[in-house]
Amino acid sequence: MSQPERYDLAVIGTGLAGMAAAVFASSRGLRVVQAGSTGAISYTSGVFDVLGALPATREGQPARPVERPFEALPELLRDEPGHPYALLDPEDIRLAFHELMDFLRGAGLPYRAGGERNFLLPTPAGTLKHSWCVPETALPGCEALAQGAPACIVAIEGMKGFSARQVAVNLAPHWPGLTTARVAMPGHPGGEVYPEQVARMLEVPAARKALAEALAPLLGQARVVGLPAVLGMHRPGDVAADMERLLGRPVFEIPTMPPGVPGIRLKETFEGLLPGRGVALFCQQKMVGPLPAPGEPFRLRVAGQPVEHHVLADRALLCSGRFLGGGLGGLRGRPLTETVFGLPVAQPEDRAQWYRQDYLDPRGHAVHRAGLRVDAALRPLGRDGAPAHEGLYAAGSILAGQDWIRMKCGAGVAIATAFKAVTTLAGAR
Amino acid sequence: MQTEVLIIGAGATGTGLARDLALRGVSCVVVETGDVNSGASGGNHGLLHSGGRYVSNDTEAARECREEGALLKRLAPQCVEDCGGLFVAVAGDDENFVADYPGWCAAAGIDVCCVDPAEARALEPVLSPKVVAAFAVPDATIDPFRLALENMAHAKALTGCSLLRRTRVTGMDVDAGRVVRVHTVNTVSGEAGTIEAAQVVNATGAWAGRVAALAGASIPMLCSQGTLLVTHERMTRRVVNRLRPPGNGDILVPGGTVSILGTTSVTIDDPDRARPTVAEADENVRQALPMIPSLGYTRFVRAYCGVRPLIRSDAGQGGDGRSVSRGFMLYGHEEAGLSNFCSVSGGKLTTYRLMAEKTADLVCARLGVSAPCRTRTEPLPAAPSCRWTEPGFAPRLWTQRHDADDPLLCECEMVPASAVDGIMDDCGQQFPDPGLQALGKRSRIGKGSCQGAFCGVRVAAHLYDTGHYTSPKGLTRMREFFTERFKGQRPVLWGPQLIQAELAEALHCGLLGLELEGPDTAPAPGAAKDEEARP
Ligand SMILES: Cc1cc2nc3c(=O)[nH]c(=O)nc-3n(C[C@H](O)[C@H](O)[C@H](O)COP(=O)(O)OP(=O)(O)OC[C@H]3O[C@@H](n4cnc5c(N)ncnc54)[C@H](O)[C@@H]3O)c2cc1C
Ligand SMILES: Cc1cc2nc3c(=O)[nH]c(=O)nc-3n(C[C@H](O)[C@H](O)[C@H](O)COP(=O)(O)OP(=O)(O)OC[C@H]3O[C@@H](n4cnc5c(N)ncnc54)[C@H](O)[C@@H]3O)c2cc1C
Numbered sequence: 001m002s003q004p005e006r007y008d009l010a011v012i013g014t015g016l017a018g019m020a021a022a023v024f025a026s027s028r029g030l031r032v033v034q035a036g037s038t039g040a041i042s043y044t045s046g047v048f049d050v051l052g053a054l055p056a057t058r059e060g061q062p063a064r065p066v067e068r069p070f071e072a073l074p075e076l077l078r079d080e081p082g083h084p085y086a087l088l089d090p091e092d093i094r095l096a097f098h099e100l101m102d103f104l105r106g107a108g109l110p111y112r113a114g115g116e117r118n119f120l121l122p123t124p125a126g127t128l129k130h131s132w133c134v135p136e137t138a139l140p141g142c143e144a145l146a147q148g149a150p151a152c153i154v155a156i157e158g159m160k161g162f163s164a165r166q167v168a169v170n171l172a173p174h175w176p177g178l179t180t181a182r183v184a185m186p187g188h189p190g191g192e193v194y195p196e197q198v199a200r201m202l203e204v205p206a207a208r209k210a211l212a213e214a215l216a217p218l219l220g221q222a223r224v225v226g227l228p229a230v231l232g233m234h235r236p237g238d239v240a241a242d243m244e245r246l247l248g249r250p251v252f253e254i255p256t257m258p259p260g261v262p263g264i265r266l267k268e269t270f271e272g273l274l275p276g277r278g279v280a281l282f283c284q285q286k287m288v289g290p291l292p293a294p295g296e297p298f299r300l301r302v303a304g305q306p307v308e309h310h311v312l313a314d315r316a317l318l319c320s321g322r323f324l325g326g327g328l329g330g331l332r333g334r335p336l337t338e339t340v341f342g343l344p345v346a347q348p349e350d351r352a353q354w355y356r357q358d359y360l361d362p363r364g365h366a367v368h369r370a371g372l373r374v375d376a377a378l379r380p381l382g383r384d385g386a387p388a389h390e391g392l393y394a395a396g397s398i399l400a401g402q403d404w405i406r407m408k409c410g411a412g413v414a415i416a417t418a419f420k421a422v423t424t425l426a427g428a429r
Numbered sequence: 430m431q432t433e434v435l436i437i438g439a440g441a442t443g444t445g446l447a448r449d450l451a452l453r454g455v456s457c458v459v460v461e462t463g464d465v466n467s468g469a470s471g472g473n474h475g476l477l478h479s480g481g482r483y484v485s486n487d488t489e490a491a492r493e494c495r496e497e498g499a500l501l502k503r504l505a506p507q508c509v510e511d512c513g514g515l516f517v518a519v520a521g522d523d524e525n526f527v528a529d530y531p532g533w534c535a536a537a538g539i540d541v542c543c544v545d546p547a548e549a550r551a552l553e554p555v556l557s558p559k560v561v562a563a564f565a566v567p568d569a570t571i572d573p574f575r576l577a578l579e580n581m582a583h584a585k586a587l588t589g590c591s592l593l594r595r596t597r598v599t600g601m602d603v604d605a606g607r608v609v610r611v612h613t614v615n616t617v618s619g620e621a622g623t624i625e626a627a628q629v630v631n632a633t634g635a636w637a638g639r640v641a642a643l644a645g646a647s648i649p650m651l652c653s654q655g656t657l658l659v660t661h662e663r664m665t666r667r668v669v670n671r672l673r674p675p676g677n678g679d680i681l682v683p684g685g686t687v688s689i690l691g692t693t694s695v696t697i698d699d700p701d702r703a704r705p706t707v708a709e710a711d712e713n714v715r716q717a718l719p720m721i722p723s724l725g726y727t728r729f730v731r732a733y734c735g736v737r738p739l740i741r742s743d744a745g746q747g748g749d750g751r752s753v754s755r756g757f758m759l760y761g762h763e764e765a766g767l768s769n770f771c772s773v774s775g776g777k778l779t780t781y782r783l784m785a786e787k788t789a790d791l792v793c794a795r796l797g798v799s800a801p802c803r804t805r806t807e808p809l810p811a812a813p814s815c816r817w818t819e820p821g822f823a824p825r826l827w828t829q830r831h832d833a834d835d836p837l838l839c840e841c842e843m844v845p846a847s848a849v850d851g852i853m854d855d856c857g858q859q860f861p862d863p864g865l866q867a868l869g870k871r872s873r874i875g876k877g878s879c880q881g882a883f884c885g886v887r888v889a890a891h892l893y894d895t896g897h898y899t900s901p902k903g904l905t906r907m908r909e910f911f912t913e914r915f916k917g918q919r920p921v922l923w924g925p926q927l928i929q930a931e932l933a934e935a936l937h938c939g940l941l942g943l944e945l946e947g948p949d950t951a952p953a954p955g956a957a958k959d960e961e962a963r964p
Contacts, residue, residue, distance in 0.1 A: 045940050125941045160836050166893035170901045191833030323928045332923040352707040359915035360944040405939040
């Protein structure tokens with residue numbers, strides 16, 4: 001067998017944290033090897049939250065939406081001192097986002113960050129989401145909502161889980177003058193249609209023209225038009241601009257149920273561009289191996305395909321996510337485990353405490369705050385409370401002390417901790 | 430409102446009684462605080478007992494089960510899967526019990542057939558190699574939802590008998606030995622109402638003691654919660670029972686496309702607060718492992734529980750508690766000086782028809798109606814809108830005639846939009862504002878591996894599109910539906926189901942923010958009560 005290839009950094013995981021880490025590390029000249037199931041990232045809504053809500057701390061309290069995420073950080077950290085944001089300079093969160101946004105803009109996926117305030121954007125249920133950084137294709141919706149400009153929400157025939165009436169009826173108290181329309185996607189044979197199909201169809205100018213023609217008579221007084229997120233798979237900004245030209249008014253996207261188009265765009269963008277930046281990316285594969293002795297490099301096996309690869313890496317960044325990602329495991333009658341290196345997991349005493357009785361309890365569930373404890377440099381701690389290995393770092397949702405689902409801080413934790421870990425380990429090299 | 434007979438409780442007994450009375454030409458109204466089968470009738474194993482489980486300690490109950498089971502197989506075949514059952518002992522189980530078993534069965538008249546352990550394992554490969562004895566009995570399974578819905582539908586067709594859902598009985602006015610007025614409250618709107626009836630029947634199962642007390646009568650009751658676990662896939666063809674005195678985790682019953690493992694027995698104070706626990710889930714699995722080792726790594730999708738009404742033994746069979754059978758109790762409440770109020774409780778799903786018959790006999794005698802019971806001979810008509818509760822029905826239909834314009838709203842269980850529309854129409858004729866919860870009761874929606882996480886969102890969108898939801902209240906209904914489904918998932922969240930639950934919450938809370946308080950988030954009064962315990 002040939003000598004294993006040697007890398008500066010092994011990134012374990014291809015969710016948002018792993019992908020962001022690979023971008024940051026390759027920009028800093030590190031030789032990166034990365035593996036993971038890229039499906040993980042297509043589940044994300046495409047909207048990047050920093051902090052959207054503060055869970056209740058006492059029974060009977062409501063959870064509160066957050067309008068100004070950076071202003072709310074001290075309050076979050078007072079209630080949740082173990083949150084990974086406690087290890088970051090808020091300025092690093094902004095820097096991290098802007099570096100990733102530059103990369104995405106270059107790839108044709110422009111995002112807009114909200115300055116001091118969160119954007120308020122409609123969800124497919126007709127609730128409002130507070131998010132700090134949104135794809136530019138969602139922006140006209142945020143603006144129209146903020147101004148109360150009349151809009152028409154359009155549903156596509158045969159697309160399950162997206163009801164224009166649901167969005168409009170539920171948003172009516174916040175957004176006067178909302179109307180709805182429903183169109184069949186021209187050129188689609190009928191029956192069920194998925195957002196991804198429509199997005200790929202709309203890459204073609206003729207399809208956009210046909211859709212605009214079908215839509216035009218339905219829009220009435222609307223000054224903007226909201227569609228489920230289907231405005232093309234690549235370069236959605238161009239598709240949106242063309243639709244705006246054809247309809248004579250701005251068009252915006254509303255996220256759909258996972259896996260939705262904005263998530264798939266991210267997946268395809270990272271998958272497509274990282275190899276060109278020198279990242280050795282192994283998609284749909286796992287990277288496993290023992291924790292090396294102090295001073296020794298990581299000897300990792302890239303597994304899951306008929307041909308296995310062995311790699312050597314001076315450092316490793318664990319971005320393996322939680323249960324859905326596979327980084328944490330939870331079986332009956334056993335404590336939660338970290339699945340790659342068997343690191344200790346901070347967690348509730350037993351399974352009966354994982355979840356509260358009420359699903360929507362505004363305090364959130366203890367199981368989501370379980371995860372890896374890390375030192376100030378984001379190195380996971382071993383059983384003795386010291387870093388498990390001097391070259392092992394962790395980032396993303398696997399970190400303990402955060403509940404991204406309830407705090408709406410998923411992308412923020414993923415991107416900012418990846419940034420901090422990469423800048424730290426690049427500096428320490 | 431006025432009616433001849435008022436039945437309180439729409440479980441198997443109450444709905445069965447409605448049909449029995451209707452067949453005798455007596456009209457009635459059924460009031461139910463939740464929905465059909467909100468109590469034990471929705472929280473049981475669905476085992477149509479051959480009687481084999483009771484032969485060791487209650488020959489009479491065993492005989493009753495045998496007779497009623499055979500009758501239902503004939504008269505309501507659409508609700509029954511005649512899969513057969515096995516009783517198996519594993520090494521270490523009581524050998525005397527095993528030796529006595531065939532004799533006990535014979536005494537109760539139950540067909541029993543000794544099966545060689547190796548053959549038993551050939552029949553049911555998941556059985557442990559440590560099986561040392563096995564007997565085959567004529568156990569079967571029954572779909573309690575379809576049963577109750579079809580009983581109600583038939584009663585409605587015969588006499589226009591109606592069901593008032595979400596209507597809780599809160600009080601009774603008694604005058605000169607008669608219940609002259611029954612007070613109700615709508616658990617959604619809070620609206621109060623009254624019903625006057627010539628006869629009032631309390632068919633409220635574990636709640637019978639409380640409801641009887643409203644009329645000044647007493648039934649000495651204990652409540653025992655039993656928890657069951659639903660597997661992701663069906664594990665056996667037959668019902669598999671442990672050959673030992675009834676205990677925890679000793680029956681695995683097929684339920685169409687899944688299997689149901691049970692059960693525990695935990696005494697609780699308040700039947701309204703029953704909910705399955707993590708400890709009970711673990712106990713069921715632990716107890717069942719010697720019989721079926723693969724349950725240790727099987728995927729479970731949900732747990733649910735029901736409450737058994739037990740008549741307290743320290744109270745003896747005193748009062749006028751006429752023990753028609755040791756299996757169930759029918760009280761005429763003459764001792765409380767009442768002449769138009771009776772209570773029926775206890776028994777089994779398997780014997781619901783008999784319970785209804787005996788109760789109807791008493792009611793008719795009091796009304797002076799002489800028409801005889803006909804449920805012993807009249808087949809239960811199949812109702813088309815009731816067939817969606819059957820696991821496997823929707824997928825079968827889909828493969829037979831798949832209509833591209835009829836999207837599957839529930840992808841796990843393959844329930845199409847047209848089924849949702851049909852059920853909603855049917856419900857709409859019976860009660861106001863049906864929604865997700867009512868659909869969950871009447872179809873397999875929310876019962877598959879996603880446990881409603883995805884289909885709940887898709888169905889809600891469809892209900893907005895079809896004009897059933899017209900305000901942010903639809904969001905409240907979604908919250909209630911997901912909250913309800915979660916109750917049953919919580920005890921079995923490990924392995925793949927833990928992953929599923931994380932994805933569900935990422936969608937419901939992470940993306941949609943359903944947990945955040947809005948103007949529409951105030952929970953509907955009584956929402957918590959809508960127990961929907963079945964898988
Ligand atoms: C339905 C849904 C909606 C969301 N909506 C939002 C939103 O609106 N806003 C927001 O900010 N965030 C949202 N998120 C969260 C966000 O997308 C990320 O999921 C979250 O930040 C966690 O990212 P992560 O990279 O840490 O983990 P994950 O995304 O879980 O990725 C973990 C990765 O690790 C890999 N892995 C695990 N074990 C190994 C191994 N041994 N070897 C190699 N690879 C391994 C997995 O294959 C996967 O690629 C959403 C997520 C979901 C699921
Ligand atoms: C765990 C468990 C497993 C079981 N397994 C089996 C089995 O496999 N086979 C079998 O044959 N039997 C089984 N049984 C027994 C069987 O489920 C019950 O005997 C049967 O369902 C009782 O039906 P019911 O209609 O009498 O009572 P229930 O189904 O409990 O109905 C009572 C109804 O009254 C309603 N109600 C209560 N209070 C009020 C009020 N104030 N106003 C209006 N309505 C009210 C309730 O909401 C409820 O719907 C099992 C029971 C349990 C608990």
